Amino acid sequence: MKLWLAPMEGITDCAFRTLCYNNGADLTFTEMIRVDALNRKNKSTAALLDLKNETPTGIQLLTVKPTEVQKFVDEFSTYNIKPVQIDINASCPSPDVIRVGSGAALIKRTNRINELITILRKLNLPVSIKMRTGLNDYEQKHKVYLNVLKNVDADAFIIHARHARASSQEKADWSVFEECFATGKHIVPNGDICEPEHVNFFKQLGAKEVMIGRAALRNPSVFNYLKGKEKLDMNLLKKEYLQLSQKFAFHPKYRESVMKGMN
Secondary structure (H helix, E strand, O other): OEEEEOOOOOOOOHHHHHHHHHOOOOEEEEEEEEHHHHHOOOHHHHOOOOOOOOOOEEEEEEOOOHHHHHHHHHOHHHHOOOOOEEEEEEOOOOHHHHHOOOHHHHHHOHHHHHHHHHHHHHHOOOEEEEEOOOOOHHHHHOOHHHHHHHHOOOOEEEEEOOOOOOOOOOOOOHHHHHHHHHOOOOEEEEOOOOOHHHHHHHHHHOOOEEEEOHHHHHOOOHHHHHOOOOOOOHHHHHHHHHHHHHHOOOOHHHHHHHHHHOO
């Protein structure tokens, strides 16, 4: 079973991604990056493309307009990075993002998702989509997520098993996954996966990968733990992170957020 580190805003900079990779993660992701801001040459947004070493990293893009994506593809070589995957964000629950038809609002826009994927595939990289199960409980109950799986041609579907109005404190609804895997699509479960028995549950459904988010922040050695090893002492992990944070210097807010989350 391959274990992926979820994109987390204000957390998954190069230092934290590398920490998780050193402790068993097989693939990591940048935080959500707004394509329109990249195209405007926003320096703080461009800084999020911090692929500074050999840690296997996918970049997660927030976008809704094909013209924006085409410009990103046309200028991709100027960023001088080598991601191993591109991920489209169809999971952000922010009302401002949803209002413009992006983030979790993309779940109902299968034609648009396919347009974006077609353009991004010009980069010759796998294109995944990270998605919620709907904008709200009503959409989840009516299984709008299955419409995405049946009608979108992504290389992988990372399914965060909560709808967009669900809080992170609400338990992820794993009951959605049996039908998801039955579609025959490449499904990567996400949400509340933190114990070896959770990994075994998804193995039995046919998963080849799962994605880990908050459990990785609580203890970045969770990846090795899920592979049968012991979790490391948090003091050792904090020391390793601080060393990496100095080596791959970025905005201090990342160090503050990570150290707070690891307490």
